[in-house]
Structure formats: structure tokens, C-alpha cells
Amino acid sequence: xxxxxxxxxxxxxxxxxxxxxxxxxxxxxxxxxxxxxxxxxxxxxxxxxxxxxxxxxxxxxxxxxxxxxxxxxxxxxxxxxxxxxxxxxxxxxxxxxxxxxxxxxxxxx
Amino acid sequence: xxxxxxxxxxxxxxxxxxxxxxxxxxxxxxxxxxxxxxxxxxxxxxxxxxxxxxxxxxxxxxxxxxxxxxxxxxxxxxxxxxxxxxxxxxxxxxxxxxxxxxxxxxxxxxxxxxxxxx
Numbered sequence: 001x002x003x004x005x006x007x008x009x010x011x012x013x014x015x016x017x018x019x020x021x022x023x024x025x026x027x028x029x030x031x032x033x034x035x036x037x038x039x040x041x042x043x044x045x046x047x048x049x050x051x052x053x054x055x056x057x058x059x060x061x062x063x064x065x066x067x068x069x070x071x072x073x074x075x076x077x078x079x080x081x082x083x084x085x086x087x088x089x090x091x092x093x094x095x096x097x098x099x100x101x102x103x104x105x106x107x108x109x
Numbered sequence: 110x111x112x113x114x115x116x117x118x119x120x121x122x123x124x125x126x127x128x129x130x131x132x133x134x135x136x137x138x139x140x141x142x143x144x145x146x147x148x149x150x151x152x153x154x155x156x157x158x159x160x161x162x163x164x165x166x167x168x169x170x171x172x173x174x175x176x177x178x179x180x181x182x183x184x185x186x187x188x189x190x191x192x193x194x195x196x197x198x199x200x201x202x203x204x205x206x207x208x209x210x211x212x213x214x215x216x217x218x219x220x221x222x223x224x225x226x227x
Binding site: 032034036038042043044045046049050055056087089090091095096097098099100101102103 | 144146153154155156159168209215217
């Protein structure tokens, strides 16, 4: 089973600052990594798929990079609505059994 | 507009059963794999199960194998999760999610809460 770890657990930043979130896989997942945003009381929302592709309607301030075992989600300039929990998720293996990371909470400093 | 609406959650005793439903609209339901993802209170996301477009393939996370069964009815645009032998650790919000392309969950429902407690 592929295990994902995310760091840091919590990131305290101010609006306008740059956020850099990390996700590491226990073995290579190629580029098959996605990022989701979840706000309190809401369902997750797909942000990035296949490491660097923005989902439909996602603002350009969100970007993803990485391959193999190390991935990064960057929010170039935090907007007030970006304070949320972010999860990475891998989809690399067959059979199609998927795992999520434990999440990084981005809160207001 | 893609919509996924879950129902069927509630309070159930340990060892009991519950059947969740997810009504889909706004897309060709029969063309997509579908998944259930759950989230225990205050915890992260856990993928639970998925099912192929025609129902011929189903996969489960190890912790629910033999207890949960995923199914679908393409004529009714509906996804189901039959949960038996429920345990306290199954307490969670259960989300229905569309699998846009092999594990990319591009649309989610609002979730339904399952509480397993005596």
C-alpha cells in the first residue's frame, strides 16, 4: 500500500503570502497525484490532477509540481477564501485502490 | 450541472446495517466509475470503494472488505453502499464521488453522516 505524508501539518500565513505544501509518497506514483481543498462543512474540491494540471475553474494562483515521490502544491498569493485543509491523493497503482494524505491545514496567521 | 446527492445516513447500533444511496444528475452516469469516500469526525479522507461503469468490477479498502458492498443502477442513475456489521470506527461522513478518470475525483456530493453507536 502506498502511504502519503504531508507537511507541514499546519501552515499559518497571512493573506497575500505564498503557501508551499508538500506531499511525499512511500514509493513512486509517477505523476498520478491530485490535490483537493476542503473547507469546514463542505465536500472536497479537486484543484490539481496528475501533479500539475489545474482542474476546471481553478484559479491560476494554484499550481502543482513534482513527480515520483515528492510533490508540491503552491498558492502564489493567498486569498481569504484559500484558508482551508488541503489533501493530496495518489492513483498510481492497479487495482484501483486509492489513498489520501493526512492533510495540511492552512490557517490565518 | 453535475449533482450528486447522498442519502440514507443515520444512527445505527454496532453490528447493524445501513444502505446509502447517491442520486446522480447532470452527466451520463453510466459512463463513469463511481466511488465512496468517507471522513471520520475531525479526521482526513479515506477512499472506501469504487465500481466500474457496468458494475462488473468493484474494489474496496481492506477495512471494509466482506462487510460493505458497492452497487449501482444505471437506469436510475444511482449509486449504493450496503454497509453490514457496522463498527464504531465506521462512523463518518460518506461522500459519493465521480471518478473523472481513473482516480481523479472531479465531483463530490455533500455527504451523509453515519453514526455507529449504542
